[in-house]
Amino acid sequence: DQQVKQNSPSLSVQEGRISILNCDYTNSMFDYFLWYKKYPAEGPTFLISISSIKDKNEDGRFTVFLNKSAKHLSLHIVPSQPGDSAVYFCAASGGVDSSYKLIFGSGTRLLVRP
Amino acid sequence: GAVVSQHPSRVICKSGTSVKIECRSLDFQATTMFWYRQFPKQSLMLMATSNEGSKATYEQGVEKDKFLINHASLTLSTLTVTSAHPEDSSFYICSARVGLRNSPLHFGNGTRLTVT
Numbered sequence A: 001d002q003q004v005k006q007n008s009p010s011l012s013v014q015e016g017r018i019s020i021l022n023c024d025y026t027n028s029m030f031d032y033f034l035w036y037k038k039y040p041a042e043g044p045t046f047l048i049s050i051s052s053i054k055d056k057n058e059d060g061r062f063t064v065f066l067n068k069s070a071k072h073l074s075l076h077i078v079p080s081q082p083g084d085s086a087v088y089f090c091a092a093s094g095g096v097d098s099s100y101k102l103i104f105g106s107g108t109r110l111l112v113r114p
Numbered sequence B: 001g002a003v004v005s006q007h008p009s010r011v012i013c014k015s016g017t018s019v020k021i022e023c024r025s026l027d028f029q030a031t032t033m034f035w036y037r038q039f040p041k042q043s044l045m046l047m048a049t050s051n052e053g054s055k056a057t058y059e060q061g062v063e064k065d066k067f068l069i070n071h072a073s074l075t076l077s078t079l080t081v082t083s084a085h086p087e088d089s090s091f092y093i094c095s096a097r098v099g100l101r102n103s104p105l106h107f108g109n110g111t112r113l114t115v116t
Helices: none
Strands: A010-014 A019-025 A030-038 A045-051 A056-059 A062-067 A072-077 A086-094 A108-113 B004-007 B010-013 B019-025 B032-038 B044-051 B067-073 B076-081 B090-097 B105-107 B111-115
Touching (some): A019 A030, A019 A108, A030 A062, A045 A056, A072 A086, B004 B090, B010 B019, B019 B032, B032 B067, B044 B067, B044 B090
Parallel strands (some): A010 A108, B010 B111
Antiparallel strands (some): A030 A045, A056 A062, A062 A072, A086 A108, B004 B019, B032 B044, B032 B090, B067 B076, B090 B105, B090 B111
């Protein structure tokens, strides 16, 4: 049972354009959402997060949007740069589990073309 | 920022042997660490939650006798893959949280385990 889903395995965009990565979740108890960037043979690097009390959080070129009614979040990168090429994972936590472990989606491989 | 160090980065071992992976929080104390594994082109799957001074909490389907976790101090957790088999070959990553509940996990750089 996948609680966090990223339905697009890959995305290719032109440098300078907007990249939009999507993520859906099924557990209504999740109250904290994160995006991570990962290169091969490295651990994930934290990018940006959002609490369920907000619907938008912005940090430089990265903006995360949360639609609780649709159980959907998205990461917008604008403008996209070749260095953004990596695998992006969304993750969620919350609920009755006090450890607040993160559950990850399957990832989306982003390629930014020069 | 918070740094999580993982060692070794790569290990090759023979089937039947055991391998220990160390995870250290370098500039903060971590009462809880999380161990993940990732198969090629797949997601990060949580294996267990490592609790300082107490037993680890394993996710469903993860054999606790196979994957021994010890969290002896606030800065060190170890994962031992016992009697490794080729199907245990994977990328193992540890993580820790600096703050309480809703704050990001910081990840180590992972350990690539290959069992021959």
